[in-house]
Amino acid sequence: xxxxxxxxxxxxxxxxxxxxxxxxxxxxxxxxxxxxxxxxxxxxxxxxxxxxxxxxxxxxxxxxxxxxxxxxxxxxxxxxxxxxxxxxxxxxxxxxxxxxxxxxxxxxxxxxxxxxxxxxxxxxxxxxxxxxxxxxxxxxxxxxxxxxxxxxxxxxxxxxxxxxxxxxxxxxxxxxxxxxxxxxxxxxxxxxxxxxxxxxxxxxxxxxxxxxxxxxxxxxxxxxxxxxxxxxxxxxxxxxxxxxxxxxxxxxxxxxxxxxxxxxxxxxxxxxxxxxxxxxxxxxxxxxxxxxxxxxxxxxxxxxxxxxxxxxxxxxxxxxxxxxxxxxxxxxxxxxxxxxxxxxxxxxxxxxxxxxxxxxxxxxxxxxxxxxxxxxxxxxxxxxxxxxxxxxxxxxxxxxxxxxxxxxxxxxxxxxxxxxxxxxxxxxxxx
Amino acid sequence: xxxxxxxxxxxxxxxxxxxxxxxxxxxxxxxxxxxxxxxxxxxxxxxxxxxxxxxxxxxxxxxxxxxxxxxxxxxxxxxxxxxxxxxxxxxxxxxxxxxxxxxxxxxxxxxxxxxxxxxxxxxxxxxxxxxxxxxxx
Numbered sequence: 066x067x068x069x070x071x072x073x074x075x076x077x078x079x080x081x082x083x084x085x086x087x088x089x090x091x092x093x094x095x096x097x098x099x100x101x102x103x104x105x106x107x108x109x110x111x112x113x114x115x116x117x118x119x120x121x122x123x124x125x126x127x128x129x130x131x132x133x134x135x136x137x138x139x140x141x142x143x144x145x146x147x148x149x150x151x152x153x154x155x156x157x158x159x160x161x162x163x164x165x166x167x168x169x170x171x172x173x174x175x176x177x178x179x180x181x182x183x184x185x186x187x188x189x190x191x192x193x194x195x196x197x198x199x200x201x202x203x204x205x206x207x208x209x210x211x212x213x214x215x216x217x218x219x220x221x222x223x224x225x226x227x228x229x230x231x232x233x234x235x236x237x238x239x240x241x242x243x244x245x246x247x248x249x250x251x252x253x254x255x256x257x258x259x260x261x262x263x264x265x266x267x268x269x270x271x272x273x274x275x276x277x278x279x280x281x282x283x284x285x286x287x288x289x290x291x292x293x294x295x296x297x298x299x300x301x302x303x304x305x306x307x308x309x310x311x312x313x314x315x316x317x318x319x320x321x322x323x324x325x326x327x328x329x330x331x332x333x334x335x336x337x338x339x340x341x342x343x344x345x346x347x348x349x350x351x352x353x354x355x356x357x358x359x360x361x362x363x364x365x366x367x368x369x370x371x372x373x374x375x376x377x378x379x380x381x382x383x384x385x386x387x388x389x390x391x392x393x394x395x396x397x398x399x400x401x402x403x404x405x406x407x408x409x410x411x412x413x414x415x416x417x418x419x420x421x422x423x424x425x426x427x428x429x430x431x432x433x434x435x436x437x438x439x440x441x442x443x444x445x446x447x448x449x450x451x452x453x454x455x456x457x458x459x460x461x462x463x464x465x466x467x468x469x470x471x472x473x474x475x476x477x478x479x480x481x482x483x484x485x486x487x488x489x490x491x492x493x494x495x496x
Numbered sequence: 497x498x499x500x501x502x503x504x505x506x507x508x509x510x511x512x513x514x515x516x517x518x519x520x521x522x523x524x525x526x527x528x529x530x531x532x533x534x535x536x537x538x539x540x541x542x543x544x545x546x547x548x549x550x551x552x553x554x555x556x557x558x559x560x561x562x563x564x565x566x567x568x569x570x571x572x573x574x575x576x577x578x579x580x581x582x583x584x585x586x587x588x589x590x591x592x593x594x595x596x597x598x599x600x601x602x603x604x605x606x607x608x609x610x611x612x613x614x615x616x617x618x619x620x621x622x623x624x625x626x627x628x629x630x631x632x633x
Binding site for chain 1: 502504507513534535538539540541543550553557561562563564566584594595596633
């Protein structure tokens, strides 16, 4: 099923022509209207007129997470503020978030892309979508909501939590599709197992969309077999409108990325050189239709590969493989993006805590930060150590909004790796 | 009233950790006179009085352990019923804030010593000495 068959199956040649046209317009727009981009372009000794083919994109500068944070709150706008209708921020922490603004047209485009995604997995206006994602600054809730409404499906804005009510809504309103985080899906799976087959038989569930956190193929399989529905992989990020950037079709062999809205590249994260289709590298995205806040060559830090072969579904928009990991060491805990540097900043803000720390992640959203007790931190007093442990826990909680357990360890117990120190040890089985 | 040198060593509460602390002393022929462990679950602080505190401190540093050398007060107790009690009375009377205390019995075994960790060591020493003197007179 197609939402916009003509565009979704547009011959490559025409699709690329459209991309070039939109790329040129986007580049011109940011150069003229966003001083920060003009500066970046000039530093790279490039200008809009250099863009003659799609391949010329490599002449343009990258935009990084740092660039977005440096320009917080509204440094990258290319329209006047009265044109804006929505603000979202990256799923986040109390550090400077990444703010993304939308015009009315930007929201419409994002919702339209979402509608394409849902339609290709079989959603029609007779479906009932229970949106079990948090609404608010986070894009996941609202963008899915808008996409499903656009199709004409009935949307239940249940948001996250209150499982009894979620189950009641599913049962009473005949929910066919659910949108939730993988950790909540696993929780639901445990409840379904307890309630038994008779309960499942009362429900009309057909499909689930899982987002906001990465998950393994094993987790997906487990959820499919217990909830007895299909799970469709999806990809999105707040900087690029949230969910609906790329999505699996009915054939479930990679995620179609909407190439009329985004220009994708894969580069080697170390050398920044472009990689050919099929090779794994960092996904770089340029917005092609965004008005409010266009972004050029955004470094997603997500690792994937482009699948160049044509999909059996007939869509010409190329697919990407499921995300294989991160080019940096960001991790996600309870839907919150956390960077080790944030942890480091907090540790460094406490006198004499040195750089030797490690972060351990375990199932059930458990996070442990191990800190070495060096000579400077130690005066022989146990109470002082307890206070240090308490202070660190509280400061970390304030920064990342998740309460970690802080462990004090002897110096030298944290293994020192050659070269770049490994900070994050993710032992979670569900991801 | 003697001022003694006390070593504090940070240890994680894991099998083999105490052994690591004592082995440094054994290998260097350092005698332990008193030993005390204060634990907070996952980690703790071991307090040790040795016959060669400076050497012990140096050896701990070399072994990569986190150690701290400080001075503590040793109060001689009468080795008879009520011996500790009278010292405790002294401490209370002088409103000393004792952070840590444990007993050390010197080789002679005639007298035991209560080792106390106080913030203002010198003042504590002066007050207690004065008190004791009054008592003995």
